[in-house]
Amino acid sequence: MEKTDKRTSILNAAEKLFASQGFEGTSTRQIATEAGANMSMINYYFGSKEGVFMEIMSNRIKGFSLALTSIEAEDLNQLEKLMMVIDQYTRRILDNIAFHKMMHRELSLSQRPEMYDKLKQAMSGNLMIIERIINEGIAQGEFRSVDVRMVIASIMGTITNVVTSPSKITAGSKLDIKIPADREILTERLITHLKDLTKTYLTPQK
Amino acid sequence: MEKTDKRTSILNAAEKLFASQGFEGTSTRQIATEAGANMSMINYYFGSKEGVFMEIMSNRIKGFSLALTSIEAEDLNQLEKLMMVIDQYTRRILDNIAFHKMMHRELSLSQRPEMYDKLKQAMSGNLMIIERIINEGIAQGEFRSVDVRMVIASIMGTITNVVTSPSKITAGSKLDIKIPADREILTERLITHLKDLTKTYLTPQK
DNA sequence: CAAAACTAATCAATCGTTTGATTGATTGAA
C-alpha cells in the first residue's frame, strides 16, 4: 500500500522543511532523511536543491488562478462576486499554509529573481480579478469610492497575518491551526470577518 | 571624521544583509567585508553570528512600545485613540522597513525560539493596547460588536502587506518605496486608508 | 539485457568559529 514514489516524497519532505526552516536553513541531507531517500536522488530527479524549490513552486502555481476566473463571468452583482472571491481565496490559502508561508518568506528575499517574477506574474492575475470587480462596483455606484489597491492589501494582508501569526488570533483559546478541525473553525471565522469588513466598508451607508 | 566604530558598523552591515538575504543566507565573511572589519571581530564583539542577530533585535525592540502607552491615558474617546495608535504605529514601521521585513521573515521560522518569545512578548504589549481600546469602545457602545482579534489582524496585516509587497500598491505609478519622498507619500496614503477603513467598519451606521 | 532507480563514498567549497601574533595607546613605578 506504500504508494508514494521517491520523487514525490522528496517534494513533500522538502516543502515541509522549507516551510518551517526556510530554503537556506534546510540541507539536502535533511530532505533526503525526511523523505527516506538517498541524498543523490535529489540531484537525480531535480538537478539541484534549487530545482526542488522551483518544482514545488511551479506545481503550486498551476491551477491557482483557475477557480477565480469563472467567478468573474457569473451573473451576479459585484458584492456577491467579491464575497465569492474572498471565500475561495481564503480557503485555498488556509488549505496550503505551509506553501503560503514558504512563498512569502522566500519572495521577501532578493535572491531567486526568476522565481520572483514567475510568482508575481501568477499572482497578479488574481489581484487583477479582484481589482476589476471592485472598480466595476465603484463605477456602477454599488461601492463607495475607495483606494482599491489598499483594500486589496487589507484583504490579502489579513489572510497572511492569520496564516503567519495564528497565535495572535488564537491566544487564550485552545485553538491550534495545525489541527485540521481547529483550522476549519479559524477559516470560517476569518471568512466571516473579511466578508463583514469588506461589505461594511465598500457598501455606502444611506 | 570617521566616527563609526567597528562594532556598530558590523551591526549596520549585518542588519542590511539580513534584511535582504535572510539570516542563513548571509555569511559572516559577507558581514565583515560589508562592515570593513575583520571576520573575527564578529565573534570578538558578539560571540557568534546569532549574537549579532540578537543584538540587532534587542536594540530595535527597546522603545517600541513606549510611544503607544501614553495614548491610552489621554482624555479622548476610543475612536480618537485608535486613530492615533494607527498613525504612530504605521509611521514607526514604515520608518524601519528593513528591520520589519527581517523580523517577519525570521520569526516565521521555527528556529530561534528564545528570540521568538522575546519579540512576541514585546509585540503583545502593543497588541493588548489596541485590543483594550477596541474592547472599551464596544463596551461603551461607541463601536459595533466585532471580532477584535481579526480587526487587529487586518490592521497589522495591511501594514505588513504594504511593507513586504509595495509593488502591489505602486504598480503602474512611478512610486518607489526605497525613495524617502515616495515612501512618505505611501505612508500617508496607507494611514488615510487604515483610518477610513477602521472608522467606517467600527462606527455603527445609524 | 538494457534502461531506470537507487546506494555508499567522496568531492571541493564554504560555513562559523578559533587561534596566535601584532598593533597602538595607556598605565605606573623608577
Place this chain on the structure above:
DNA sequence: TTCAATCAATCAAACGATTGATTAGTTTTG
C-alpha cells in the same frame, strides 16, 4: 621622563564541520 607592563583592538591564517553536488558502482524493473 623613561621604560617596561598591560590592555583592548585588530589581523591573517587555519580549524573542524557541514554544505550541495558528483562519482562509480549496484540493484531493480520492464
